[in-house]
Amino acid sequence: MKQEFIENMAKKSASKYFNTSHYxxxxxxxxxxxYEELSDNPKAEIARVYxxxxxxxxxxxxxxxLTVTIPFHLVRVAKxxxxxxxxxxxxxxxxxxxxxxxxxxxxxxxxxxxxxTSDQAEAYERQALVKDxxxxxxxxxxxxxxxxxxxxxxQGVTQQTIAGNxxxxxxxxxxxxxxxxxxxxxxxxxxxxxx
Numbered sequence: 001m002k003q004e005f006i007e008n009m010a011k012k013s014a015s016k017y018f019n020t021s022h023y024x025x026x027x028x029x030x031x032x033x034x035y036e037e038l039s040d041n042p043k044a045e046i047a048r049v050y051x052x053x054x055x056x057x058x059x060x061x062x063x064x065x066l067t068v069t070i071p072f073h074l075v076r077v078a079k080x081x082x083x084x085x086x087x088x089x090x091x092x093x094x095x096x097x098x099x100x101x102x103x104x105x106x107x108x109x110x111x112x113x114x115x116x117t118s119d120q121a122e123a124y125e126r127q128a129l130v131k132d133x134x135x136x137x138x139x140x141x142x143x144x145x146x147x148x149x150x151x152x153x154x155q156g157v158t159q160q161t162i163a164g165n166x167x168x169x170x171x172x173x174x175x176x177x178x179x180x181x182x183x184x185x186x187x188x189x190x191x192x193x194x195x
Contacts, residue, residue: 001034001038001046001049006031006034006035006049006053007027007031009030009034009046009049009050009053010026010027010028010029010030010031010034010053010057011027013026013030013050013053013054013057014026014027014030014057017057017061022060022061022065025060026057026060026061029056029057029059029060030053030054030056030057031053032056033052033053033055033056034049034052034053036052037049037052059072062075062079062102063075070098070101070102073086074090074094074095074098075098075102077090077095077098078095078098078099078101078102079102129188132188132191132192133184133188135191136184136187136188136191137149137180137184137187139187140183140184140186140187141180141183141184145176145180145183148162148176148177148180149180149184152177159173159174159177160173
């Protein structure tokens, strides 16, 4: 089997998990498992290799990524996989504990989406953009609009609270904010193109 074919099978299998933070890890786990299977059994069928890839990826997400280390066989029992004979050696309390761990939500995977490397240039650009937005808001919004803009974006006051304070509907506040956002966006864009 060609390397590209194995990678494509690993990508296809990894895509079913909808897990962006571990997507590349899943592909790597699948490819490594496929090569290991092919080194042990060079005449392995495609279906067998795909099964090995899928199992390795499942194990990575459901066993290796747990915050607590649990034996693979115990995870299978806790998830209800395998045969009744797999429960041998595990007490009911142990299985109940493993079910609790396996059913608990894992850490927020969005924490893994960003690299932790420092990029000062990017941070300065973001700071400059925020400054430009506030300057544009100050220049193009009326005093009342600017106060609302400040309350919502800087102080964290919800649109519902603003609607209650102004004694208008939530829909009217959403419309007002959409207009203000568009004014500020246009002002920021126009300022960037000014010489």
